[in-house]
Amino acid sequence: MELTCHCGNVRLELKIFPKEVGICNCSICRRYAAAWAYFSPDQVQIHSKEKTVFYCWGDKEAEFHRCDLCGCVTHYVTTEKCSEAILAVNMRMAENAVLSSIPVRKINGESY
Secondary structure (H helix, E strand, O other): OEEEOOOOOEEEEEOOOOOOEEEEOOHHHHHHOOOEEEEOHHHEEEEEOOOEEEEEOOOOOEEEEEEOOOOOEEEEEEOOOOOOOOEEEEHHHOOHHHHOOOOEEEEOHHHO
16 A cells, blocks of 8 residues: 655555554644554655655654655654654545545543
8 A cells, every 4th residue: 555645755655454543632643633553664665755854742752754845744653762663654645435444543642
Protein backbone atom coordinates (compact mmCIF):
# COMPACT_ATOMS: atom_id res chain seq x y z
CA MET A 1 0.00 0.00 0.00
CA GLU A 2 1.28 3.47 -0.83
CA LEU A 3 0.26 6.78 0.77
CA THR A 4 1.32 10.30 -0.13
CA CYS A 5 1.04 13.74 1.36
CA HIS A 6 -1.12 16.27 -0.50
CA CYS A 7 1.63 17.50 -2.84
CA GLY A 8 3.22 14.07 -3.37
CA ASN A 9 6.58 15.02 -1.89
CA VAL A 10 6.37 12.41 0.89
CA ARG A 11 5.52 8.85 -0.12
CA LEU A 12 5.14 6.02 2.40
CA GLU A 13 5.14 2.38 1.31
CA LEU A 14 3.47 0.02 3.77
CA LYS A 15 4.52 -3.61 3.56
CA ILE A 16 1.37 -4.76 5.37
CA PHE A 17 -2.19 -3.45 5.54
CA PRO A 18 -3.02 -1.98 8.98
CA LYS A 19 -5.34 -4.03 11.17
CA GLU A 20 -6.65 -0.89 12.90
CA VAL A 21 -6.11 2.83 13.24
CA GLY A 22 -5.80 4.65 16.54
CA ILE A 23 -7.57 7.93 17.17
CA CYS A 24 -5.90 9.55 20.16
CA ASN A 25 -7.25 12.48 22.18
CA CYS A 26 -3.92 13.69 23.58
CA SER A 27 -3.14 17.36 23.09
CA ILE A 28 -1.07 16.90 19.92
CA CYS A 29 -2.94 14.07 18.15
CA ARG A 30 -6.23 15.86 18.73
CA ARG A 31 -4.84 18.98 17.05
CA TYR A 32 -3.33 16.98 14.16
CA ALA A 33 -6.62 15.05 13.72
CA ALA A 34 -4.47 12.05 12.86
CA ALA A 35 -5.55 8.44 12.46
CA TRP A 36 -2.46 6.42 13.32
CA ALA A 37 -1.54 2.95 12.09
CA TYR A 38 1.37 1.48 14.04
CA PHE A 39 4.25 -0.45 12.48
CA SER A 40 7.79 -1.51 13.21
CA PRO A 41 10.23 0.71 11.27
CA ASP A 42 11.16 -2.13 8.89
CA GLN A 43 7.53 -2.40 7.70
CA VAL A 44 7.46 1.09 6.17
CA GLN A 45 9.64 2.79 3.59
CA ILE A 46 9.63 6.58 3.48
CA HIS A 47 10.60 8.47 0.33
CA SER A 48 10.69 12.22 -0.12
CA LYS A 49 12.16 14.63 -2.64
CA GLU A 50 12.43 17.33 0.01
CA LYS A 51 13.18 16.30 3.60
CA THR A 52 10.42 16.21 6.14
CA VAL A 53 10.56 18.46 9.17
CA PHE A 54 9.57 17.28 12.60
CA TYR A 55 8.32 18.48 15.93
CA CYS A 56 9.36 16.78 19.15
CA TRP A 57 7.14 17.65 22.11
CA GLY A 58 7.00 17.07 25.87
CA ASP A 59 8.76 13.86 26.88
CA LYS A 60 10.75 13.86 23.58
CA GLU A 61 9.77 10.23 22.86
CA ALA A 62 8.27 10.89 19.41
CA GLU A 63 9.19 12.98 16.37
CA PHE A 64 6.07 14.09 14.46
CA HIS A 65 7.03 14.50 10.79
CA ARG A 66 5.31 16.64 8.20
CA CYS A 67 5.93 17.59 4.61
CA ASP A 68 7.77 20.88 4.48
CA LEU A 69 5.99 21.81 1.24
CA CYS A 70 2.26 21.11 1.82
CA GLY A 71 2.28 20.76 5.63
CA CYS A 72 0.60 17.33 5.90
CA VAL A 73 1.50 15.40 9.05
CA THR A 74 2.68 12.11 7.55
CA HIS A 75 4.10 9.98 10.35
CA TYR A 76 5.86 9.84 13.66
CA VAL A 77 8.81 7.82 14.87
CA THR A 78 9.77 7.04 18.43
CA THR A 79 13.14 8.30 19.61
CA GLU A 80 15.83 6.44 21.51
CA LYS A 81 14.13 7.64 24.75
CA CYS A 82 11.26 5.25 24.03
CA SER A 83 11.64 1.58 24.88
CA GLU A 84 9.93 0.40 21.67
CA ALA A 85 10.74 1.39 18.07
CA ILE A 86 7.47 2.45 16.43
CA LEU A 87 6.76 4.13 13.14
CA ALA A 88 3.18 5.42 13.10
CA VAL A 89 1.66 6.40 9.76
CA ASN A 90 -1.10 8.97 9.49
CA MET A 91 -3.74 7.01 7.62
CA ARG A 92 -5.62 10.24 6.87
CA MET A 93 -3.40 10.25 3.76
CA ALA A 94 -5.30 7.19 2.47
CA GLU A 95 -8.35 7.45 0.26
CA ASN A 96 -11.64 7.69 2.20
CA ALA A 97 -12.75 4.24 0.99
CA VAL A 98 -9.57 2.68 2.37
CA LEU A 99 -9.63 4.56 5.67
CA SER A 100 -13.29 3.79 6.29
CA SER A 101 -12.61 0.05 5.84
CA ILE A 102 -10.13 -0.08 8.75
CA PRO A 103 -11.42 -0.61 12.32
CA VAL A 104 -10.89 2.34 14.68
CA ARG A 105 -9.57 2.09 18.23
CA LYS A 106 -10.08 5.10 20.51
CA ILE A 107 -6.98 5.91 22.60
CA ASN A 108 -7.33 7.98 25.76
CA GLY A 109 -3.94 9.68 25.51
CA GLU A 110 -5.27 12.69 27.38
CA SER A 111 -5.01 10.74 30.62
CA TYR A 112 -1.26 10.08 30.27
